Amino acid sequence: MSKVEKDEISGTDTTGHEWDGIKELDTPMPRWWLWTFYATIVWAIGYWIVMPAWPLISDHTRGMLGYSSRANVEQELAAVEESRADVLKALRETELAEVKDNQELYQFALTGGRSHFAVNCSQCHGSGAQGGPGFPNLNDDDWLWGGSVDDIYQTIxxxxxxxxxxxxxxxMPAFLKDEILERDQVSDVTEYVLSLSQEGRDAEAVARGKEVFANECASCHGENAKGGRDFGAPNLADAIWFYGGDKETIYKTIANGRANVMPAWEQRLDDAVIRQISLYVHSLGGGE
Amino acid sequence: MSNPPVEKIDVEAVNKKENRSLYVSRKQIHPKRAEGTFRRLKWIIMGITLAIYYVSPWIRWDRGAGAPDQAILIDFEHRRFYFFFIELWPQEVYYITGILILAALSLFLVTSLFGRAWCGYSCPQTVWTDLFVFVERAIEGDRNARIKLDKAPFSFSKLVKRVTKHTAWIVIGLLTGGAWIFYFADAPTLLRNFISGEAVPVAYSTVAILTATTYVFGGLMREQVCTYMCPWPRIQGAMMDEHSLIVTYHPARGEPRGPHKKNDSWDDRGHCIDCNLCVAVCPMGIDIRDGAQLECINCALCIDACDGVMEKVGLPKGLISYDTHEGSLKKEPVTKVKVPFIRGRTVAYTVLLALVGSIMTYALLTRSALEVNVIRDRNPLYVQLSDGTIRNGYTIKLLNKLHETRRYQVTIDGLEGSKAWLQSEGPRTEQLVVPVPGDSLSAVKLFIAAPRDVLEKGNHDIVVVVKDLVSGLTDTQDTTFKGPK
Known part of the structure; x- marks a missing residue:
C-alpha cells in the first residue's frame, strides 16, 4: 500500500509507506555523501586491480603492485636481524662475567633473555622461572650444578x-628397585634425611639411617649431606626440596631413583641466545 | 535635516525561509564594510588574539642549563609540556584535562551571559575570516566593487586583482601554519631549519595542511564553516535562556517597516526603513530581522550598521541591539539593557569554575619533584631461599623532575628482621642509594628477604620510603610482602 504524497511543511515527497500513521520523508542523500559513496566504489575497483583481492580456488589474485604482507614481514624480520647483528656479535665475543660492565649490552641481554626464556624454557621451569617438582626453581639461591653465569651457560x-x-x-640410583638396600634401610635413611631439617624424628631410625647414609649416599651428597655439585647432588640439609620434602616423596626418590633430563640447547639455539638466557637466569636473584 | 538620504540596498538574506531547498548552491556573500563601536572592538580583539598567537612561541623563559628556554613549548619528542614556570610530564595530562574543563565551563558561562560572544569576537574562524575579508576589501574594493568585479568579463585587471588576493590569502595561511609549528619546537632553531630545508618533514606537512585549511576556511568557505561544520551553534542552544544577551532586532519598534522619505511622518509606521544595510554588512549573509537564528554568530556588525542609519534619519539608536529575548519584545528604544546576571545557571557555572580552578591550583602548588612507584613481582609471588627465608622482588620506579642528578635513599618500613638489596649490587648492598639523572625516570629491581616467622597469614604490609639525600624530600609507597600461607 504505497501512496507518495507531498509533505506540506518541507515540500518533500514521502516514501509512500505508512506504519501506524507514521510516514517517512523521502529526503534525498546529501550530495557530498553521494559523491563520497561513488568515490569509494571507484576506489574499490582500483583496489581490486592493484592489490591482492579476490580469492581463487587454490590461490588469489595478486594485484599489479605485487603487495604481500608475508613478504613485508620477512623484510621486517630481516631488518630487525640486521639491526641486531652488531650487538649479538659483541655478546658472543664478551666474557659472560664481564657483560655486566657494559650496561647497554647487559640490558639488551636481559630483555632478550626474558623473551627467549619464555619461548624455550618456561614449558618446564614456569613463566616466572619458579619451577615445580622435578624442575628447579631458578629464582632461589640453591643450585644443583653451580649458579655462576658460566655454570648456567654450560648447563643450558x-x-x-x-x-x-x-x-x-x-x-640417583634406585636403591630398592635395584636391590642395593632393604626396605627397612630405605625407610631409615628417609628418617635420617628428614632429621637434617626437622626436629622430632624417630631417633633410633635416624641413627640406623645415618650409618647407611655414610656408606651409600655420602659419596655424592657429602658427609654432612650438603650436596655435591660435581654430581649434581642436592643439598639435603636446606629448606629447598627438588622433588618434594615429605616422607613419602623422599622414600620414593631413594627407592626408585631419579633421572630427570635437561635438554642440550647448543644445537638448537644460537650461541648469543644461550648467552642471553644464561644472563637472564643469573639475574633472577640467586646468581652466584 | 542635512543628512543625505539612506538608499535601499538590493540584498537578500541567504537563508530566507521561502527560498530554502534541500539542494541549493552557496550564494557568495559580499559583506559591506561596517563602522561603529562593535567594529572597533572587533578590530582590537583581532589584534590581541593574533598577537597572542604569533608572539607566544617567541617568548623566552630561563629554566637553567639542559632545559629549553621557550616559555610555551609542547615537546613531543621529550614528552614534556612547558608553560612559563609550569612543566608537565605525560602522566600529568590531567592538568590539560583540567584546563579543557575550565575552558569549557568559561565558554558555558560566557554564553549564558552574553550569548555567542565567542563566535562573534574570538573564534579563530571569525578572526581569520575578518582578516581575509579585510584583505579582499583592500584589493578588490568594498561590496559593490566586488560584486561588479564578479560579474565583469575576464580581463587582465581582473586577473591581477584575483591573483593578488589569493596570493595574499595563501601568504596569510602560510604564516598561520608557520606560527603553529613553533609551539612544538625551539622557535628560532626551527625557523632557521625550516628556511634552510633541514626541518623534520612533519613541520613542512603541518604547515602545508594548515596553510590549506586557513586558505579554504577563511577565504573560500567562510560562513559555511559556522553553519554546516561547527557543532557549537547546535550546542549553544542548551547554554542560553531568555535572559542571555543576543544581537536582536526589536520588531515592536521597527514594524511595519518601509521606505521613508525625508520629512515624512513617523506616525503609524515602524522605525525600520528597510534599507537592508544590516543584511549587507552581515558576514553570514542573513537578515537579523527574521529573529534569532542558527546562522547568526552575534558579531554585532548589524548593530553598527543600523545605529549609523538611525543617526542619519534622526531616530534613537538601538533598533538592533544587544538585548535579551524579553527586551527584544519592547517597543521603546533601548537605552539601558537590564540583564539579570545572577541566575541559576550562571551561579552554577561560576561555582563549578571556582571549584575546578581551586583543585587545579592546589594540585599544581603541591606538585612534588619526586615520585616513586613500586611494582611487586607477581611471577613468582615469592621465593623460598635455602636458609628458609622468604624473598620478594619489586621494581621501584623513581622519577626525578628536577634538572639535576639526585641520589635517593630507599628504606623499607614495617618488616622486622628483613634485609633489602638491589639486584644490580647483590645481597651485600650496605645502603640502598639510587642515583637518578635529572628530568628522567630510573627503574631499579629490589629484593627484600624476611625470616618466615615474621609473616602472619602469608601477607605483610610494608612501606617503601624514598628520600632525596640533598633536599630531604621524601615520598612513600605502600606495598605488600607475601609469603606462604
Whole structure:
C-alpha cells in the first residue's frame, strides 16, 4: 500500500509507506555523501586491480603492485636481524662475567633473555622461572650444578643427562628397585634425611639411617649431606626440596631413583641466545 | 535635516525561509564594510588574539642549563609540556584535562551571559575570516566593487586583482601554519631549519595542511564553516535562556517597516526603513530581522550598521541591539539593557569554575619533584631461599623532575628482621642509594628477604620510603610482602 504524497511543511515527497500513521520523508542523500559513496566504489575497483583481492580456488589474485604482507614481514624480520647483528656479535665475543660492565649490552641481554626464556624454557621451569617438582626453581639461591653465569651457560649448552656428548651426568640410583638396600634401610635413611631439617624424628631410625647414609649416599651428597655439585647432588640439609620434602616423596626418590633430563640447547639455539638466557637466569636473584 | 538620504540596498538574506531547498548552491556573500563601536572592538580583539598567537612561541623563559628556554613549548619528542614556570610530564595530562574543563565551563558561562560572544569576537574562524575579508576589501574594493568585479568579463585587471588576493590569502595561511609549528619546537632553531630545508618533514606537512585549511576556511568557505561544520551553534542552544544577551532586532519598534522619505511622518509606521544595510554588512549573509537564528554568530556588525542609519534619519539608536529575548519584545528604544546576571545557571557555572580552578591550583602548588612507584613481582609471588627465608622482588620506579642528578635513599618500613638489596649490587648492598639523572625516570629491581616467622597469614604490609639525600624530600609507597600461607 504505497501512496507518495507531498509533505506540506518541507515540500518533500514521502516514501509512500505508512506504519501506524507514521510516514517517512523521502529526503534525498546529501550530495557530498553521494559523491563520497561513488568515490569509494571507484576506489574499490582500483583496489581490486592493484592489490591482492579476490580469492581463487587454490590461490588469489595478486594485484599489479605485487603487495604481500608475508613478504613485508620477512623484510621486517630481516631488518630487525640486521639491526641486531652488531650487538649479538659483541655478546658472543664478551666474557659472560664481564657483560655486566657494559650496561647497554647487559640490558639488551636481559630483555632478550626474558623473551627467549619464555619461548624455550618456561614449558618446564614456569613463566616466572619458579619451577615445580622435578624442575628447579631458578629464582632461589640453591643450585644443583653451580649458579655462576658460566655454570648456567654450560648447563643450558650441554644439558643434564642429555644426549649431548659433553653433558653432565649424575645418577640417583634406585636403591630398592635395584636391590642395593632393604626396605627397612630405605625407610631409615628417609628418617635420617628428614632429621637434617626437622626436629622430632624417630631417633633410633635416624641413627640406623645415618650409618647407611655414610656408606651409600655420602659419596655424592657429602658427609654432612650438603650436596655435591660435581654430581649434581642436592643439598639435603636446606629448606629447598627438588622433588618434594615429605616422607613419602623422599622414600620414593631413594627407592626408585631419579633421572630427570635437561635438554642440550647448543644445537638448537644460537650461541648469543644461550648467552642471553644464561644472563637472564643469573639475574633472577640467586646468581652466584 | 542635512543628512543625505539612506538608499535601499538590493540584498537578500541567504537563508530566507521561502527560498530554502534541500539542494541549493552557496550564494557568495559580499559583506559591506561596517563602522561603529562593535567594529572597533572587533578590530582590537583581532589584534590581541593574533598577537597572542604569533608572539607566544617567541617568548623566552630561563629554566637553567639542559632545559629549553621557550616559555610555551609542547615537546613531543621529550614528552614534556612547558608553560612559563609550569612543566608537565605525560602522566600529568590531567592538568590539560583540567584546563579543557575550565575552558569549557568559561565558554558555558560566557554564553549564558552574553550569548555567542565567542563566535562573534574570538573564534579563530571569525578572526581569520575578518582578516581575509579585510584583505579582499583592500584589493578588490568594498561590496559593490566586488560584486561588479564578479560579474565583469575576464580581463587582465581582473586577473591581477584575483591573483593578488589569493596570493595574499595563501601568504596569510602560510604564516598561520608557520606560527603553529613553533609551539612544538625551539622557535628560532626551527625557523632557521625550516628556511634552510633541514626541518623534520612533519613541520613542512603541518604547515602545508594548515596553510590549506586557513586558505579554504577563511577565504573560500567562510560562513559555511559556522553553519554546516561547527557543532557549537547546535550546542549553544542548551547554554542560553531568555535572559542571555543576543544581537536582536526589536520588531515592536521597527514594524511595519518601509521606505521613508525625508520629512515624512513617523506616525503609524515602524522605525525600520528597510534599507537592508544590516543584511549587507552581515558576514553570514542573513537578515537579523527574521529573529534569532542558527546562522547568526552575534558579531554585532548589524548593530553598527543600523545605529549609523538611525543617526542619519534622526531616530534613537538601538533598533538592533544587544538585548535579551524579553527586551527584544519592547517597543521603546533601548537605552539601558537590564540583564539579570545572577541566575541559576550562571551561579552554577561560576561555582563549578571556582571549584575546578581551586583543585587545579592546589594540585599544581603541591606538585612534588619526586615520585616513586613500586611494582611487586607477581611471577613468582615469592621465593623460598635455602636458609628458609622468604624473598620478594619489586621494581621501584623513581622519577626525578628536577634538572639535576639526585641520589635517593630507599628504606623499607614495617618488616622486622628483613634485609633489602638491589639486584644490580647483590645481597651485600650496605645502603640502598639510587642515583637518578635529572628530568628522567630510573627503574631499579629490589629484593627484600624476611625470616618466615615474621609473616602472619602469608601477607605483610610494608612501606617503601624514598628520600632525596640533598633536599630531604621524601615520598612513600605502600606495598605488600607475601609469603606462604
Amino acid at each position: 649448552q650441554y644439558g643434564i643427562r642429555s644426549d649431548h656428548e659433553d653433558t653432565r651426568v649424575g645418577n
